[in-house]
Amino acid sequence: MARIMWKAVAAGGAALVLTGMAAMPAGAAEGGVSFSRVSVNGGKPITIGVKEMVKVHATFRMTTTLRHNSGPTVFPYRGTTENPETLWNVIESSDCKVVDRAKGICDYNEWLYIDPQDLDFGNEDAGTWRTAARVFLPGDSQDIDDVNLPLQVKRATRLTVDASPEPVATGKTITVSGRLTRANWDTHTYQGYAGRGVSLQFKATGASSYKTVKTATSNATGSLRATVKATGPGTWRWTYYGNSVSGASSSGGDHVATQPRALHSASPRVMHSA
Template sequence: MRKARMGRTVWSAVAAGGAAVVFTGVAAVPAGAAEGGVSFTRVAVNGGKPIVIGVKEEVEVPASFRMTTRLKYDFGPTVLPYRGKLETGDRLYSSVITSDCEVVDKANGVCDFKEWLYVDPRSLDLGNEDAGTWKTAARVFLPGDAYDTDDVNLPLQVKRATRVTVNASPEPVAAGKTITVTGQVTRANWDTHRYQGYAGRTLSLQFKAAGASSYTTVKKATSNSTGSLKTTVKAAGPGTWRWTYYGNSTSGAKSSTGDYVAVR
């Protein structure tokens, strides 16, 4: 059974001169835990997009929310992904920075907050089975070792990052001749902290003609057991080729960089 992934939480004022406070979270419910008296609304995480995580790079996840309470609180509030039970389940974050309150209604204790949540796959006990749907919790710590934690009914998609490469040849090529386009699609393995070939994936081969502003799908191909791709097309004119993978419920979408082929 994987331990709850709780991280160091940093509350830092966005306004100049704001002092940072450091708090180390724990998974256990402390004595005097409180529910009620605090409400969280207008919660948005990562602009509604999936949280896509690789094997080394720390991911920054922006969030925003509104908190309403007349209660005093010790530390800045936060929203975060969780799985399992609200109080004791897994949390997915390494650190969090939350802004100071932007007052909306002082008399009723209404504040808007911005947040930056960081996920570092190198410091979390993250496994491949953790890809998928998570929930969102909102929490604030109150005086006397109490806190208020709510489920804000916002599902979050957490996905393994993919990488895609491309190579189109020959370069240049005569008009009407065959171009061979190869590449590879790989996916982050959170168990081994490496990228590995992603087999059986259907990718779109796309072309952007010289002078055009967008890509058009020309054909599709399926990756082999090592994630490799290969297909052929006829050279109709100069332009840029790329592979695009549209992702699935556990894997992020990704396009390769473009490979320009001159046609003479």
């Protein structure tokens, strides 16, 4: 059975999705609980766009013989465990999968939902977060620990590509253009991402992977442009490898066919009779 926790609940049971600062319930932290084997998003960065709610899978183990309320959770946080800024809107967690009943060892699966359209969510939320694990205990107390697991939260990027002319004669010049944009969580739009090194890649027809041919730097509007020689038919794309606050992305591929270079015969010689 899955259990669902909302960040806050309004009168009448309507859900409020609040991503910013969230005060912990009253009650001092308790000992006697430990968390281990914590994994969030498979160790990969959490990359978020501008509209779609992101679903993040997490797993962890809790060990305790104390009585506790259902639904221990792990989640990204900044600040201190006593007064953290948290990054989640809804958490759905599994029941305990018993590992050792006598020792109180349970494994859990969890799904965190993060909504980029939440009013408290903005560009300042990109970067490094820490991971907290928490369980509520009777009497309005809780155990909350930092589990020493950094998380990277990144703004999504997008790329487009256009290669021309199509088809092109072998050995002639191809111009490959495109545009790199990045999610702006303040305006909920994608905007040009300037000054980024982006790799132009080519996959020859029949090949299994792309190879980088050259790099280009995005201009003030995020636009990209490069010229290359056509060596044969294949597919062109742009790839951006990301940074500490921006996710990696690749454009779709633009296939360009090639045709043999035209042969030009010499002009016939004219013979004049004497």
